Amino acid sequence: MNYFEKTNDEKKIRLYEIMLTSRYFEEKVNEMFMKGLIHGTTHLGLGQEAGHAALSGALCKEDWILPTHRGHGHFIGKGGSVYSMMAELLAGSYGIDKGLGGSMHMTDVKNFNMGSSGVVAGAVPIAVGMAFAMKKQSKDNVVAVCLGDGAFNQGMTQESLNLARVWEVPVVFFCENNLYGMSAPASKFVAGDITKRAGSYDIRAVKIDGNDVIEVYNAVSEAREYAVSEKMPYFIESKTYRWLGHSKSDLRKYRTREEEEYYKNLCPVKRYEEYLLNSGILTEKEIQVYHEKAQQEILDAVSFAEKTRGNILTLEEAKKYVYSGGEDR
Amino acid sequence: MKIMTYAEAVREAIREELLSDESVYFIGEDIGLYGGCFGLSRGLWEEFGEERIIETPITEGAFTSAAVGMALMGLRPIVEIMFGDFVSLTVDAMVDHAAKYHFMSAGQVKVPMVLRTPFGSGTGAAAQHSQSLEAMYLNTPGLKVIMPSSPRDAKGLLRSAVRDDSPVLFFENKLLYRTSGEVPEEEYFIPIGKGDIKREGSDITLISYSRMVNVCLEAAEELEKEGLSCEVLDLRTLRPLDTELIINSVKKTGRALIVYEAPMFGGFGGEIVSVINDSEAFYYLDSPVKRLGGEEMPVPYNPNLEKEIVPTVGKVCGEVRKMMGESYE
Ligand SMILES: Cc1ncc(C[n+]2csc(CCOP(=O)(O)OP(=O)(O)O)c2C)c(N)n1
Ligand SMILES: [Mg+2]
Numbered sequence: 001m002n003y004f005e006k007t008n009d010e011k012k013i014r015l016y017e018i019m020l021t022s023r024y025f026e027e028k029v030n031e032m033f034m035k036g037l038i039h040g041t042t043h044l045g046l047g048q049e050a051g052h053a054a055l056s057g058a059l060c061k062e063d064w065i066l067p068t069h070r071g072h073g074h075f076i077g078k079g080g081s082v083y084s085m086m087a088e089l090l091a092g093s094y095g096i097d098k099g100l101g102g103s104m105h106m107t108d109v110k111n112f113n114m115g116s117s118g119v120v121a122g123a124v125p126i127a128v129g130m131a132f133a134m135k136k137q138s139k140d141n142v143v144a145v146c147l148g149d150g151a152f153n154q155g156m157t158q159e160s161l162n163l164a165r166v167w168e169v170p171v172v173f174f175c176e177n178n179l180y181g182m183s184a185p186a187s188k189f190v191a192g193d194i195t196k197r198a199g200s201y202d203i204r205a206v207k208i209d210g211n212d213v214i215e216v217y218n219a220v221s222e223a224r225e226y227a228v229s230e231k232m233p234y235f236i237e238s239k240t241y242r243w244l245g246h247s248k249s250d251l252r253k254y255r256t257r258e259e260e261e262y263y264k265n266l267c268p269v270k271r272y273e274e275y276l277l278n279s280g281i282l283t284e285k286e287i288q289v290y291h292e293k294a295q296q297e298i299l300d301a302v303s304f305a306e307k308t309r310g311n312i313l314t315l316e317e318a319k320k321y322v323y324s325g326g327e328d329r
Numbered sequence: 330m331k332i333m334t335y336a337e338a339v340r341e342a343i344r345e346e347l348l349s350d351e352s353v354y355f356i357g358e359d360i361g362l363y364g365g366c367f368g369l370s371r372g373l374w375e376e377f378g379e380e381r382i383i384e385t386p387i388t389e390g391a392f393t394s395a396a397v398g399m400a401l402m403g404l405r406p407i408v409e410i411m412f413g414d415f416v417s418l419t420v421d422a423m424v425d426h427a428a429k430y431h432f433m434s435a436g437q438v439k440v441p442m443v444l445r446t447p448f449g450s451g452t453g454a455a456a457q458h459s460q461s462l463e464a465m466y467l468n469t470p471g472l473k474v475i476m477p478s479s480p481r482d483a484k485g486l487l488r489s490a491v492r493d494d495s496p497v498l499f500f501e502n503k504l505l506y507r508t509s510g511e512v513p514e515e516e517y518f519i520p521i522g523k524g525d526i527k528r529e530g531s532d533i534t535l536i537s538y539s540r541m542v543n544v545c546l547e548a549a550e551e552l553e554k555e556g557l558s559c560e561v562l563d564l565r566t567l568r569p570l571d572t573e574l575i576i577n578s579v580k581k582t583g584r585a586l587i588v589y590e591a592p593m594f595g596g597f598g599g600e601i602v603s604v605i606n607d608s609e610a611f612y613y614l615d616s617p618v619k620r621l622g623g624e625e626m627p628v629p630y631n632p633n634l635e636k637e638i639v640p641t642v643g644k645v646c647g648e649v650r651k652m653m654g655e656s657y658e
Contacts, residue, residue, distance in 0.1 A: 039453040039632050040452065040453025040454055040455065040630065040632075041452075041453070041454055088630075091630055091631040091632060091633075092631075097630070099629070099630055099631040099634075100455075100456075100629045100630055100631065100634075101455060101456070101630055102453070102454075102455040102630030103455075103630075104454075104455060104457070104458075105455060105456070105457075105630075117457065118414075118454075118455070118456075118457035118458055119414070119415065119418075119457055120387045121387070122457075150386065150387045151387065153386040153387055153388050154387055154388055155388060155390050155391060181386070181387055182358065182359045182363065182366075183359045183361075183362060183363035184358070184359065184384065184386065184387075189384075189385075189386040190386070250363075253362055253363065254362055254363060312631050312633060312634070313629075313631065313634065315624065315634060315637050315638070318626060318629055318631075318634055319624070319625070319626050321626075322625065322626045322627070
């Protein structure tokens with residue numbers, strides 16, 4: 001079904017705004033890392049913006065998501081504030097996790113984002129449990145869990161597919177196949193076909209162009225509708241590409257610059273812009289304004305984060321979060 | 330002697346074992362062309378090729394258990410787990426299987442394998458990429474646990490570990506990788522189960538392993554200026570433990586402080602206290618044996634907090650001064 005066609009222009013523009021915000025956020029984070037303004041490590045989602053906008057875009061507010069380590073874009077997609085995410089990256093107490101979590105663990109419960117696990121595939125079975133709970137609690141919602149092509153191989157993923165099917169729980173498995181798990185090409189390290197393998201658990205499974213925001217939106221909408229009404233899992237293999245290295249130290253020896261150029265030409269943002277122009281939803285000039293607006297928001301987020309980074313938790317304050325209830329003590 | 334980094338020493342040990350015994354294989358994620366997550370295996374794939382450098386999908390549980398199978402059949406696999414935190418995914422392989430086969434079969438089979446992994450905090454990688462989980466393995470008879478502090482020890486011990494007929498866990502502190510030291514030019518081995526006196530002294534014994542040995546050495550240097558003479562023991566192997574070294578040193582100095590990075594409670598320090606209390610060294614004590622470990626909390630992302638939670642030179646000095654003061658009264 002064409003769910004996308006049925007949405008209004010406001011929604012269509014919202015998807016676009018999320019893609020732009022994700023794009024500019026990640027570009028800025030990359031720049032700041034290179035300049036040494038952010039410590040630790042990070043995994044950027046440049047090139048995967050269609051998924052960031054359309055996964056959460058097609059879900060309801062009370063549907064949960066669990067992104068991967070490459071999760072900044074999904075945080076934005078689910079409605080998270082770039083101010084609190086940037087503040088988290090700078091490790092201040094105004095960050096979404098008060099500077100305790102960092103890039104890989106942006107938990108935003110207000111927006112039904114459970115945050116990422118830094119353990120590849122670690123969150124996949126957790127999503128199954130969350131969906132189990134939702135079913136018991138008679139909620140008409142779903143849990144969407146992201147996983148990469150690399151994560152698909154983990155035993156935890158395979159066990160979760162089986163568990164979700166035999167328990168009949170509403171999980172949307174959103175597999176972001178960006179062709180590599182760190183340096184390991186999926187073509188060499190994933191046996192068989194991801195969608196077929198997921199489907200072999202008697203789970204509805206589809207393979208889509210993950211760089212086409214409209215296609216992703218339609219697929220997730222359908223998955224959500226099915227998962228909610230049937231209380232069943234659904235699997236989406238969203239084919240995409242990560243433009244940058246795996247993390248900040250990656251020299252990308254395992255792929256060619258030509259290959260990267262090829263995929264950059266399939267830029268999900270540009271493709272959607274063409275659609276918005278051709279369908280008369282936005283003019284060139286308006287597009288320009290949205291770019292500027294997104295860029296400005298990121299700049300504002302950076303200055304907020306920089307201004308507040310000096311506020312950090314003390315050790316004693318941090319310790320209160322080790323056990324539940326500790327923060328009230 | 331030649332000067333090399335800890336990372337180079339580990340790489341040389343792997344390389345020399347691959348050269349000297351064709352049943353040795355190196356197995357792990359991104360250890361080929363990529364050169365390993367920390368660049369440690371650079372050049373090995375170029376030299377030995379895919380026949381001996383076995384890259385795996387992200388499936389720690391399966392490939393570590395597979396390594397147990399290889400070892401049962403007479404190969405000598407060296408498994409790399411990308412981050413020490415993910416040894417949690419190999420507990421079944423190591424604790425339930427590798428540690429048990431020889432015993433359960435009454436010696437009919439053996440498991441000559443090494444699992445090596447970078448561990449520890451200090452890189453801003455937050456709670457799931459910074460832990461020191463050695464204690465999880467110390468309560469498992471059948472496993473050997475090695476945690477060297479210097480390039481020389483790392484190389485000599487890793488070579489011994491590969492040749493050992495029992496399963497060995499080899500923990501390498503990430504922050505040590507770039508430290509350098511003297512390593513013999515000629516072939517050498519360091520025996521498993523033998524600690525080392527890294528600095529002789531007469532007032533107090535600082536007992537440590539891995540990176541914290543360097544912290545203790547620096548503290549000893551500081552305290553010397555105040556007229557205090559610290560003996561620094563590097564346990565190197567935690568299991569089997571060189572109890573004699575500990576007992577003799579404490580008999581000489583009459584005081585002992587144990588320093589380690591893992592959270593103090595339930596950590597290895599408690600074991601050493603027992604070793605001392607259960608031995609004749611107890612009767613030589615001038616003050617109670619003390620432990621200095623990590624704070625009782627997961628590793629926070631914020632870099633200031635991250636530095637605060639582990640023992641530092643300042644904390645070691647402070648603790649030593651306190652202990653010396655106690656007995657003066
Ligand atoms: C259990 C585990 N093993 C290894 C790693 C290190 N690591 C982090 S991300 C990653 C690659 C993941 O690939 P994929 O699932 O395809 O996600 P992508 O990074 O491509 O988005 C690896 C090996 C980890 N975090 N957890
Ligand atoms: Mg991938």
